[in-house]
Amino acid sequence: MRKGPSLQNFILQIELLRAYRAAVRATRPLPDSHTRRETLDWLRSDIERLRGELDDEVIRSNLSTFRRNLKTFTPALGMSGLSGTGAKLIGQRR
Known part of the structure; x- marks a missing residue:
């Protein structure tokens, strides 16, 4: 019988999704x-x-x-507003 995910695993998966969503939002300024x-x-x-x-x-x-990669990567492309978890992104919604 396969053991299911723990509560900690569930929380970490949510954190991964948050990081990904923040990264997606941060790519919006790319022309x-x-x-x-x-x-x-x-x-x-x-x-x-x-x-x-x-x-x-x-x-x-x-x-x-x-x-860490995202923090290094975003300034190189001129993407702003991604300064950590829970931070509001700067810019307009389109």
């Missing part, structure tokens, strides 16, 4: 739709491979790496 699509595909692939992961340490480690 080129092709570049935005490629960026979203790259971000999604990182999150997608952790979808069925049950090891909390693996998720925690990858979440940390994802956030």
Whole structure:
């Protein structure tokens, strides 16, 4: 019998989704739709491979790496408004 996800695993999965959603929002200022699509595909692939992961340490480690990469990556493209968890994004909704 396979053991299901723990409460901690569930919470970490939610944190992954939050990080991904923040990353998606942060790509809105990209002017080129092709570049935005490629960026979203790259971000999604990182999150997608952790979808069925049950090891909390693996998720925690990858979440940390994802956030660190995103913080490094966003200023390079001129994307603003992503300064951590729970922060309001700057800009207009289109």
